[in-house]
Amino acid sequence: LIERDGSDVRCANGDQPIFAKPDKIVGVIGAAASSVSIMVANILRLFKIPQISYASTAPELSDNTRYDFFSRVVPPDSYQAQAMLDIVTAMGWNFVSTLASEGNYGESGVEAFVQISREMGGVCIAQS
Structure with missing residues (x-):
């Protein structure tokens, strides 16, 4: 695991890496399980953060009024x-x-x- 300061990580040339902190979360990929995606989608929609799932197939996730920031790449x-x-x-x-x-x-x-x-x-x- 990387410690907070990154002192235990080295680049190929021996230098310490520079970790840039993101300004904000622009989206979430996952989860695989529909039950987890449903829970995560309910939280993310409060912050208007899009979520893309690669394996969630539950038909209820097709309700665009309830899961308006959820998308998937597999059919229900x-x-x-x-x-x-x-x-x-x-x-x-x-x-x-x-x-x-x-x-x-x-x-x-x-x-x-x-x-x-x-x-x-x-x-x-x-x-x-």
Whole structure:
């Protein structure tokens, strides 16, 4: 860990580094988990600081009135579930099993797929 004064760090040429303190925070990248992004977004919006998540997929984060300073680079679970259903339909499958990683991302994705499959009909989910 870098100590406060940076005395334990040296540049390649042997000089001590010069640490510039930022004037202000211009944005936050993260978090990966939707639950964490939701909590962080609620705090950051008070200060009008933008947040970009690389993995948060919870549909509630699409509410631009509540999460007006939040953005993500992945589609929400509902879009991914629709894409999975489109693939199943295009392949002519009507009996499928689901498998997901443990945690919010995988489990929420499967839940969204099961829900949209039930709403649209025509696909039987054997095991989830």
